[in-house]
Amino acid sequence: MLQHTLAELSALLLARKISSEELLRAYIDRNETLGRELNCFISFIPELALEQARRADKLLQTGEASALAGIPIGHKDIFCTEGIKTSCASRILDNFIAPYNATVVERLNKAGMVTLAKTNMDEFAMGSSNETSFYGASLNPWDKQRVPGGSSGGSASAVAARLLPAATGTDTGGSIRQPAAFCGISGLKPTYGRVSRYGMIAFASSLDQGGTLTRDARDSAMLLGEMAGFDPLDSTSVDHPVDDYTGALDKPIEGLRVGLPKQFFNSKLDSGIADRIDDAIKELEKAGARIFDIELPNTHLSIPAYYVISPAECSSNLERYDGVRFGYRCENPVDLSDLYCRSREEGFGKEVKRRIMIGTYVLSSGYYDAYYLKAQKVRRLIRDDFQQAFSQVDVILGPTTPSTAFKLNENMDDPLNMYLSDIFTVSVNLAGLPAMSIPVGFSDSLPVGMQLIGNYFDESRLLNLAHQYQTVTDWHEHTAEGFEL
Amino acid sequence: MNWETVIGLEIHVQLSTRSKIFSGASCEYGAEANTQACAVDLGLPGVLPVINEAAIRSAIKFGLAIGADIAEKSVFARKNYFYPDLPKGYQISQFELPVVSGGQVEIQLDDGSQRTINVTRAHLEEDAGKSVHEGFGNSTGIDLNRAGTPLIEIVSEPELRSAEEAVAYMKKIHTLVRYLDISDGNMQEGSFRCDANVSIRRKGEEKLGTRAELKNINSFKFVEQAIEIEIERQIEILEDGGKVVQETRLYDPGNNETRSMRSKEEANDYRYFPDPDLLPVAITKEDIETIRSQLPELPDALRARFMNELDLSEYDSNVLSANKDVTDFFQTTLALARDAKLCANWIMGELSAALNKENKEINESPVSAERLGALIQRIKDGTLSNKTAKQVFEIMWTSEDSPDSIIEAQGLQQLTDSSEIEKFVDSVINDNPQQLEQYRNSPIEKRGKLIGFFVGQVMKNSGGKANPQEVNRLLKEKLES
Structure with a gap:
């Protein structure tokens, strides 16, 4: 049962060849033997999941269940789940239980999905390695000495290790795509506004977007179909029709114009990655795609702009964690200032504090114009670059990351180097575009991810292209040693 | 020495919308503490604000009523500061692009004169909760019922020249918001309150003096007293050769004095920036005309x-x-x-x-x-x-x-039947021969006064019911004959 994709499970469940409870128990068993090794989860909730599974089974018996009914899923611990701890991997929310579900969770619950776990992540989604988690880093199943990527590292690691059939994630600067690449799975970050942010704990509100981590593109399409859509509770969600993502998967890609941005293929790119991307391009050409060289001239400005805008928003978004109403409160505060200072000092980790400091600085009177406003101008330039490119091509293709998964602790003392691992992903968030990472092979036994970037609300084209690639390759079916099925 | 007072007011008006500015929770006053604050008002993780259109309409109404410009695009910004009754650690307000800018208000002063006061801007924002200091021992209680209540902050130009003018202006704004039915204007409940920026300068001087900001005054009387006392304080400082410090002060009506709350050095850097959770508010010309046509x-x-x-x-x-x-x-x-x-x-x-x-x-x-x-x-x-x-x-x-x-x-119907009234008239004339004599012997010009006695008697006897015009007519007729 564990080998099946969402699409296969859906068929089996709807045909009542397997039950949701049976399926769930198989995953619970697998987690008992393999789960702890990878530290993928912050909360593992088999009892609650069993109740959900039994409800799903009843629903399946009525014949009115949706395609995802009865399938287990993990939610990144950034999505609020009613009655289940939502920590954002921070000590400051270690005791926080939300009285509401995030819209994403609510929609998937309604579809009958079964929440088995809240997945590990970088604290408040700030990190590219999962090492900033208060609960310790989740590990990469392909090499447990290495990071799974971040911030949605727990989700990526669990899906790659087949501990879950699928998981949700969020992507502010690459937090779905980079761990998907490091763990050899498919990760989709939709267009900003495609998926509701309600109940998704904010890091950088203008960049955060919820998405999917799955074994293949078809599963992403299935999940996105349930998650996407306008939400009156999120003013930035967009009232734009939701495409039939699974219906578009099988369209031929003959004639599809694919652009390779010169700036993504520079000398700093790991040669093993470059080779795998070249192989993938050849596959796509064989399927009829037309390849073009394009320019994204302001790519080099994306990291600096991102590290002004995202900390600025983070510094403000994280002000509510003050020890007053919920979350961690220091012991015996002597006065208000002590309550604030120690609750935050003790409650937040180092990277979060670093970003709060940067953000506070760039928004300060006298620095606002030089940093925040300037960064917003850069953001417009980057958006314009992409629009220029999309006047020539349908999809932009490149590597997801400049290197494969790095070792634990390798970058912890070098935040700048850590930040640079997002070089190919952050510009997409600045522009608000949809993008995917899919596995395209290995470099030194570590998975390599290829990034596909689409125009606004063009998720179905990305999924179509990814699926067509996956019908002629089997990289997405590989499992790590020790985690075979 | 002759001093000129310069005052600018920032008036906070709570809008009487049914629900809060960014959530569906009720705005009703007086509920048990923390029963009217939903997850959004509490600033729980992950929640998002959604603008209440009714609050925008109220602000537009106010803008139109004072002849102001209504922004086609206005932007909500975050004003960041830590305070226990500010759940998110920032207040959603407007900074660079407020919904209303410009506009004028006519004020009438007691001496019958009129002045036009210019309004700088009026912007939408959310109210904070309340800190409750009584009943919690050494701690402070927080009531977040008020958090998220919609406000418009109306900022005047520093054109008011006396406490009297400031009060007249404040009263005018109060009248306006009540007429527009956008606020209940209840000052005891804090629905209408103001901050006064007060400074003085030598008459004829153009440069503004250093100002003190008097915070959170919630009655017309206190505004007058607070400004008066603050002017006195500043004059005393300057005439003694001192300098006024830029600071925030609090008026204490009990002792009729203002006290320093915090100086400029301690002031917050609010780090305003556009709120990424909210889209800019777009207001079309049609929206404005619809609202204009509905103004009372x-x-x-x-x-x-x-x-x-x-x-x-x-x-x-x-x-x-x-x-x-x-x-x-x-x-x-x-x-x-x-x-x-x-x-x-x-x-x-x-x-x-x-x-x-x-x-x-x-x-x-x-x-x-x-x-x-x-x-x-x-x-x-x-x-x-x-x-x-x-x-x-x-x-x-x-x-x-x-x-x-x-x-x-x-039985209070007025007696209008002449024959009834005639009976009263006759009896009064008959009962008072002395007064009749006096009347008849008086010159014509004095008789008007003397007739009053007879009218009074008739009215008294008729229990006040006799029609006075008829009484007068009959008495004249009979006394003259």
Whole structure:
């Protein structure tokens, strides 16, 4: 049962060849033997999941269940789940239980999905390695000495290790795509506004977007179909029709114009990655795609702009964690200032504090114009670059990351180097575009991810292209040693 | 030395929308602590604000009423600071692009003069909660019911030159928001409060002096007192050769003094930036015209109409247009009684005195506008004299009965039948031969005064019911014969 994709499970469940409870128990068993090794989860909730599974089974018996009914899923611990701890991997929310579900969770619950776990992540989604988690880093199943990527590292690691059939994630600067690449799975970050942010704990509100981590593109399409859509509770969600993502998967890609941005293929790119991307391009050409060289001239400005805008928003978004109403409160505060200072000092980790400091600085009177406003101008330039490119091509293709998964602790003392691992992903968030990472092979036994970037609300084209690639390759079916099925 | 006072006011007006500005929670005042704060108001993780369109419409109404520009695109910004009753650690407000900018307000001063005060801007924002210091020992309690209540902050130019002008301006804004029905204007409940920026400079000087900001004053009286006392304090400092420090001060009405809260150095850097959770507010020309067409008649127009069309005095017109409840009461009464002067006299005389005595507002009057109108009708049609009408009014004050049933029950109908009145007249003349003698021997020009005695006697004997005009006519006829 564990080998099946969402699409296969859906068929089996709807045909009542397997039950949701049976399926769930198989995953619970697998987690008992393999789960702890990878530290993928912050909360593992088999009892609650069993109740959900039994409800799903009843629903399946009525014949009115949706395609995802009865399938287990993990939610990144950034999505609020009613009655289940939502920590954002921070000590400051270690005791926080939300009285509401995030819209994403609510929609998937309604579809009958079964929440088995809240997945590990970088604290408040700030990190590219999962090492900033208060609960310790989740590990990469392909090499447990290495990071799974971040911030949605727990989700990526669990899906790659087949501990879950699928998981949700969020992507502010690459937090779905980079761990998907490091763990050899498919990760989709939709267009900003495609998926509701309600109940998704904010890091950088203008960049955060919820998405999917799955074994293949078809599963992403299935999940996105349930998650996407306008939400009156999120003013930035967009009232734009939701495409039939699974219906578009099988369209031929003959004639599809694919652009390779010169700036993504520079000398700093790991040669093993470059080779795998070249192989993938050849596959796509064989399927009829037309390849073009394009320019994204302001790519080099994306990291600096991102590290002004995202900390600025983070510094403000994280002000509510003050020890007053919920979350961690220091012991015996002597006065208000002590309550604030120690609750935050003790409650937040180092990277979060670093970003709060940067953000506070760039928004300060006298620095606002030089940093925040300037960064917003850069953001417009980057958006314009992409629009220029999309006047020539349908999809932009490149590597997801400049290197494969790095070792634990390798970058912890070098935040700048850590930040640079997002070089190919952050510009997409600045522009608000949809993008995917899919596995395209290995470099030194570590998975390599290829990034596909689409125009606004063009998720179905990305999924179509990814699926067509996956019908002629089997990289997405590989499992790590020790985690075979 | 001669000093000139410079005052600018920032008035915070709570909008009387049913729900909060960014959540669906109720705005009702007075509920048990923390029962009207939902997850959004509490600033729980992951929640998002959604703008309440009714708050935007209220702000547009206000802007149109003062002839201001309504921004086609206005932006919500975060004002970041830590305070226990500010759940998110930032207040959603407007900074660079407020919904309303410019506009003017006419104020009337006690000496009859008028001034135009320019409004800089009015922006939408959310109110904070309340810190409760009593009843928690060494701790402070937080009540977040008020958090998220919509406010407009109306900022004036520093053009007010005295405490009196500041109060007149504040009252005018108060009247306006009540007329527009965008706020209940309840000052005790904090729905209408202001910060006053006060500075002084030598007369003729152009440069502004250093200002003190007097925070959170919630009555007209306190605004006046606070400004007066602050001016005195600043004059004293400057005349002693000192310097006024830029700071925030708090007015303590108990001791009638202002006290320093924090200096400029301690002031927050609010780190304003556009709120990424909210889209810019787009307002179309059509939206504006729709709202404009729904605006009620405003005090300045009413005042002019009362003077020109109803022929009321300037004083009466001012009073009757200065408060929406009074205006509504007057207009309802007038619609029934159809005599503007008589209605004005009754409302500003008898009714106002009775209300004052019991410390009641006009909307709490036991005699409703409809009942007063019915009473005045009976004066107009001759059923009651002014004097008997006052008797009826007194009874109406404590009973639910209609004027007609009171007149009936008390037998207070005015006597208009000449033969009835003649009987009273004859008996008074017969009973007072001495006064008759005196009258007849007086020169014509003195008789007018002497007739009063006879009128008084007739009225007394008739229980005040005899029609005075008829009494006068008959007495003249008989005394002269």
